Amino acid sequence: xxxxxxxxxxxxxxxxxxxxxxxxxxxxxxxxxxxxxxxxxxxxxxxxxxxxxxxxxxxxxxxxxxxxxxxxxxxxxxxxxxxxxxxxxxxxxxxxxxxxxxxxxxxxxxxxxxxxxxxxxxxxxxxxxxxxxxxxxxxxxxxxxxxxxxxxxxxxxxxxxxxxxxxxxxxxxxxxxxxxxxxxxxxxxxxxxxxxxxxxxxxxxxxxxxxxxxxxxxxxxxxxxxxxxxxxxxxxxxxxxxxxxxxxxxxxxxxxxxxxxxxxxxxxxxxxxxxxxxxxxxxxxxxxxxxxxxxxxxxxxxxxxxxxxxxxxxxxxxxxxxxxxxxxxxxxxxx
Amino acid sequence: xxxxxxxxxxxxxxxxxxxxxxxxxxxxxxxxxxxxxxxxxxxxxxxxxxxxxxxxxxxxxxxxxxxxxxxxxxxxxxxxxxxxxxxxxxxxxxxxxxxxxxxxxxxxxxxxxxxxxxxxxxxxxxxxxxxxxxxxxxxxxxxxxxxxxxxxxxxxxxxxxxxxxxxxxxxxxxxxxxxxxxxxxxxxxxxxxxxxxxxxxxxxxxxxxxxxxxxxxxxxxxxxxxxxxxxxxxxxxxxxxxxxxxxxxxxxxxxxxxxxxxxxxxxxxxxxxxxxxxxxxxxxxxxxxxxxxxxxxxxxxxxxxxxxxxxxxxxxxxxxxxxxxxxxxxx
Amino acid sequence: xxxxxxxxxxxxxxxxxxxxxxxxxxxxxxxxxxxxxxxxxxxxxxxxxxxxxxxxxxxxxxxxxxxxxxxxxxxxxxxxxxxxxxxxxxxxxxxxxxxxxxxxxxxxxxxxxxxxxxxxxxxxxxxxxxxxxxxxxxxxxxxxxxxxxxxxxxxxxxxxxxxxxxxxxxxxxxxxxxxxxxxxxxxxxxxxxxxxxxxxxxxxxxxxxxxxxxxxxxxxxxxxxxxxxxxxxxxxxxxxxxxxxxxxxxxxxxxxxxxxxxxxxxxxxxxxxxxxxxxxxxxxxxxxxxxxxxxxxx
Numbered sequence: 031x032x033x034x035x036x037x038x039x040x041x042x043x044x045x046x047x048x049x050x051x052x053x054x055x056x057x058x059x060x061x062x063x064x065x066x067x068x069x070x071x072x073x074x075x076x077x078x079x080x081x082x083x084x085x086x087x088x089x090x091x092x093x094x095x096x097x098x099x100x101x102x103x104x105x106x107x108x109x110x111x112x113x114x115x116x117x118x119x120x121x122x123x124x125x126x127x128x129x130x131x132x133x134x135x136x137x138x139x140x141x142x143x144x145x146x147x148x149x150x151x152x153x154x155x156x157x158x159x160x161x162x163x164x165x166x167x168x169x170x171x172x173x174x175x176x177x178x179x180x181x182x183x184x185x186x187x188x189x190x191x192x193x194x195x196x197x198x199x200x201x202x203x204x205x206x207x208x209x210x211x212x213x214x215x216x217x218x219x220x221x222x223x224x225x226x227x228x229x230x231x232x233x234x235x236x237x238x239x240x241x242x243x244x245x246x247x248x249x250x251x252x253x254x255x256x257x258x259x260x261x262x263x264x265x266x267x268x269x270x271x272x273x274x275x276x277x278x279x280x281x282x283x284x285x286x287x288x289x290x291x292x293x294x295x296x297x298x299x300x301x302x303x304x305x306x307x308x309x310x311x312x313x314x315x316x317x318x319x320x321x322x323x324x325x326x327x328x329x330x331x332x333x334x335x336x337x338x339x340x341x342x343x344x345x346x347x348x349x350x351x352x353x354x355x356x357x358x359x360x361x362x363x364x365x
Numbered sequence: 366x367x368x369x370x371x372x373x374x375x376x377x378x379x380x381x382x383x384x385x386x387x388x389x390x391x392x393x394x395x396x397x398x399x400x401x402x403x404x405x406x407x408x409x410x411x412x413x414x415x416x417x418x419x420x421x422x423x424x425x426x427x428x429x430x431x432x433x434x435x436x437x438x439x440x441x442x443x444x445x446x447x448x449x450x451x452x453x454x455x456x457x458x459x460x461x462x463x464x465x466x467x468x469x470x471x472x473x474x475x476x477x478x479x480x481x482x483x484x485x486x487x488x489x490x491x492x493x494x495x496x497x498x499x500x501x502x503x504x505x506x507x508x509x510x511x512x513x514x515x516x517x518x519x520x521x522x523x524x525x526x527x528x529x530x531x532x533x534x535x536x537x538x539x540x541x542x543x544x545x546x547x548x549x550x551x552x553x554x555x556x557x558x559x560x561x562x563x564x565x566x567x568x569x570x571x572x573x574x575x576x577x578x579x580x581x582x583x584x585x586x587x588x589x590x591x592x593x594x595x596x597x598x599x600x601x602x603x604x605x606x607x608x609x610x611x612x613x614x615x616x617x618x619x620x621x622x623x624x625x626x627x628x629x630x631x632x633x634x635x636x637x638x639x640x641x642x643x644x645x646x647x648x649x650x651x652x653x654x655x656x657x658x659x660x661x662x663x664x665x666x667x668x669x670x671x672x673x674x675x676x677x678x679x680x681x682x683x684x685x686x687x688x689x690x691x692x693x694x695x696x
Numbered sequence: 697x698x699x700x701x702x703x704x705x706x707x708x709x710x711x712x713x714x715x716x717x718x719x720x721x722x723x724x725x726x727x728x729x730x731x732x733x734x735x736x737x738x739x740x741x742x743x744x745x746x747x748x749x750x751x752x753x754x755x756x757x758x759x760x761x762x763x764x765x766x767x768x769x770x771x772x773x774x775x776x777x778x779x780x781x782x783x784x785x786x787x788x789x790x791x792x793x794x795x796x797x798x799x800x801x802x803x804x805x806x807x808x809x810x811x812x813x814x815x816x817x818x819x820x821x822x823x824x825x826x827x828x829x830x831x832x833x834x835x836x837x838x839x840x841x842x843x844x845x846x847x848x849x850x851x852x853x854x855x856x857x858x859x860x861x862x863x864x865x866x867x868x869x870x871x872x873x874x875x876x877x878x879x880x881x882x883x884x885x886x887x888x889x890x891x892x893x894x895x896x897x898x899x900x901x902x903x904x905x906x907x908x909x910x911x912x913x914x915x916x917x918x919x920x921x922x923x924x925x926x927x928x929x930x931x932x933x934x935x936x937x938x939x940x941x942x943x944x945x946x947x948x949x950x951x952x953x954x955x956x957x958x959x960x961x962x963x964x965x966x967x968x969x970x971x972x973x974x975x976x977x978x979x980x981x982x983x984x985x986x987x988x989x990x991x992x993x994x
Contacts, residue, residue, distance in 0.1 A: 217416050220638075251634070454893055530888075
């Protein structure tokens with residue numbers, strides 16, 4: 031079933047001026063081959079750290095991968111030597127980022143940049159590489175491919191640049207694409223085009239996509255299954271449909287705009303609110319301070335992922351679910 | 366009687382492009398190319414548009430940070446470009462702005478008390494003690510505790526910084542506040558808070574808002590009227606409810622359909638427009654949207670479309686509309 | 697307690713906190729910290745030099761022919777020169793001259809260069825063109841050559857050498873600041889200040905300057921060392937301090953003739969120059985580390 035891609039017991043810490051902060055604490059995350067898996071997380075949730083840790087491009091220090099495994103096709107990516115992971119980057123797992131302007135080198139034409147990547151990873155002659163580059167540009171549905179090859183990044187628009195980045199990422203046959211906020215800086219009409227492109231390419235090339243964004247609606251329409259990330263922990267996971275129909279965790283509900291009457295009041299911040307965020311410890315639920323539904327136990331133990339219903343893939347990390355009997359009836363936390 | 370408090374008449378702002386030696390003006394960037402809007406006191410006008418539509422330039426011009434190439438802007442009857450120094454100072458007290466980026470809109474090297482107190486120091490001759498009490502009061506209005514006075518911006522989260530920016534904007538007790546993407550750089554939860562706060566302040570002080578946002582849920586929740594901008598012109602304008610229910614212009618339609626919301630089923634429900642936004646130097650002939658319009662006709666290439674009044678206050682700029690009725694369904 | 701005094705107290709506390717943070721970061725780098733200590737030590741020496749010098753009369757005049765060219769001993773720690781003057785006293789006193797001279801040069805250079813850079817960057821257009829072309833002209837000369845030319849033109853003396861250095865150095869600061877200003881003035885807090893109606897000079901000095909002062913501070917600290925070196929070079933070439941001023945470079949110059957006979961003559965002033973310049977360079981480097989990650993927070 032799924033031993034294609036698996037994250038187990040991953041704990042990543044960061045050295046900050048205020049001590050060591052835990053940034054990622056994920057017990058289990060599996061990807062099935064060929065699916066689009068979405069991760070919803072706001073800034074500070076650790077989603078970019080997670081994405082970068084897969085390809086081992088975190089700078090450490092200040093990041094410290096304390097423990098855990100990231101299994102890809104049977105190999106633990108965290109244990110590979112630099113040379114071995116180099117072979118995986120680009121050829122098996124590829125990544126695209128949020129800002130197309132800074133990912134492309136302004137002094138080379140986009141054609142050259144694609145060709146450079148191709149020739150670095152495959153043994154092709156210059157002519158063959160150029161043909162491949164042309165094919166990739168057509169694949170990402172850029173019009174007038176021949177002329178585009180010779181354009182510099184600043185001659186292209188934001189959406190066109192992002193397509194080039196996708197072309198580069200997929201040029202060497204990667205089968206897993208990590209997309210970290212690929213449409214963040216793009217206009218909405220262009221964003222729609224990029225999302226559709228990623229979807230089409232996924233079907234055409236039969237790749238697996240890990241789609242990370244902070245806009246929950248975006249992630250839902252693109253992904254089959256979704257995990258919600260909060261302060262480095264997965265607090266809810268399931269298919270888009272399940273979570274949309276029945277979001278359980280108070281944070282997820284907040285993201286979807288389902289705001290309880292209590293939350294409709296304007297929060298007047300107190301001194302306590304302004305103090306620095308707590309270093310996430312295992313003795314408290316990460317969402318404790320924000321949660322309006324918390325109970326005594328939430329302060330004492332960090333909840334673990336529990337199944338919401340038997341026989342489906344919807345899991346939530348909340349004590350109020352653990353408390354209840356898990357049965358075939360819908361689990362509501364009395365909203 | 367609700368007289369228009371802010372009148373923008375056929376405003377144009379072109380930026381010259383120099384080339385050659387000696388440098389000569391070869392071309393113009395037509396950032397704002399004839400915008401006419403009337404805003405009534407107490408209203409919230411939402412301006413929606415993508416990058417390159419001219420909304421930032423429009424805002425800069427209304428604030429008098431840029432001189433217009435032609436056209437006029439009248440605040441409560443007075444042409445803001447024909448003011449003497451004293452009157453310009455008064456203008457600053459009338460109309461203020463909250464920026465999009467809560468990080469960089471506050472000077473990172475200044476203490477909060479200085480940031481919020483700056484407008485007071487520039488315009489009034491108050492003692493530091495008086496300024497301090499006023500600042501405390503302002504922060505209180507936006508729900509920020511006293512202890513923030515001696516802190517730096519980087520010690521706050523995005524939502525908190527935005528509140529501070531709002532406090533600063535209100536220091537001079539303006540009647541008009543321009544909100545430039547006030548919630549796009551902050552997390553979802555703080556967004557709600559900020560919107561509620563803005564609504565409350567509007568009620569309390571009878572403010573008029575110009576709200577710029579690409580987030581339709583924000584515009585939906587706050588705006589009375591909305592104007593859709595494309596490449597320097599307003600292509601549709603009307604009461605928010607009406608425009609959302611039945612968008613008339615093809616671009617408005619495409620814009621609304623491109624944004625996923627809680628009801629979007631899947632990826633096939635969102636619409637992507639072909640092509641890219643043309644450069645503001647080379648504005649397409651005829652209707653400037655014709656290069657990407659899914660229903661463009663012959664005439665759209667050749668002539669600029671007229672303003673069609675669809676109802677009392679709802680109008681759009683498109684050939685395919687007839688007076689009083691919507692054209693065919695677009696997409 | 698009145699509101700005003702309360703306000704001052706908290707303000708001072710806050711400023712002190714920030715200072716403590718900086719010092720803590722500075723201490724992290726052992727080398728930089730050592731350099732800082734040595735520089736403080738040199739400053740103390742410079743201040744109390746007239747008091748602690750063993751042979752005050754030897755600083756300028758007092759020829760003492762019977763003790764000429766003696767190698768280092770307990771009486772004459774660094775030996776004596778050809779006029780029998782104690783080199784230790786002279787070099788110790790020279791600290792004053794070098795440090796004071798470089799401080800004046802750097803301070804004046806900043807006083808001229810920074811406002812020009814601010815104005816050029818902020819106003820742009822014609823002012824920018826004018827200032828930057830003048831800066832370009834100055835910067836096309838190798839600094840030492842330029843200083844030499846000016847010093848030669850004005851006539852060789854310590855004061856003129858310092859003037860020459862000020863004239864050669866200010867353009868660096870202008871260029872450094874102007875680049876920063878151009879990017880900072882697009883920042884939203886500057887737009888905000890303009891929308892509030894803040895007058896331009898306030899925007900330049902209160903908003904923009906605090907945000908671009910870091911690289912200038914780093915450069916200025918390194919320049920303190922660089923100027924000591926260039927001042928010494930000018931004196932070495934005869935264009936700076938003239939006898940009998942105990943400027944380090946001049947002492948090195950005079951030592952040339954007696955190089956083979958009296959090794960101590962050139963080595964000690966040379967080492968003094970070396971230590972001072974090295975420490976300022978290290979300090980500048982360390983400051984760059986300290987000021988950078990802090991700005992990264994922004």
